[in-house]
Amino acid sequence: MARKKRLDDEAEQVAVYLTPKEKLVMDVIAGRRKKRKEERTSPSEIVVDGLWKILTETEGVPKEKIEELLAVQSESSGPDNLKVFPKS
Numbered sequence: 120m121a122r123k124k125r126l127d128d129e130a131e132q133v134a135v136y137l138t139p140k141e142k143l144v145m146d147v148i149a150g151r152r153k154k155r156k157e158e159r160t161s162p163s164e165i166v167v168d169g170l171w172k173i174l175t176e177t178e179g180v181p182k183e184k185i186e187e188l189l190a191v192q193s194e195s196s197g198p199d200n201l202k203v204f205p206k207s
Contacts, residue, residue, distance in 0.1 A: 126163060
């Protein structure tokens with residue numbers, strides 16, 4: 120049986136380099152999550168969860184503020200009357 124897709128369609132691949140100690144930390148977190156039967160056990164999901172925790176708890180930025188910034192960015196992405204000329 121194939122694993123269901125859990126990453127967002129808008130997700131982009133990035134490179135992250137980890138030391139052996141940091142890789143071990145990722146493995147411990149993934150193992151503990153699997154033992155608790157949580158779904159978010161992949162390295163991508165662990166990193167994303169950590170980033171959200173840092174942003175909301177350490178930096179004090181609520182998740183709603185990020186959603187507002189994304190909404191403003193998508194609204195101002197470009198004029199609707201933009202004409203694209205074909206290559207000659």
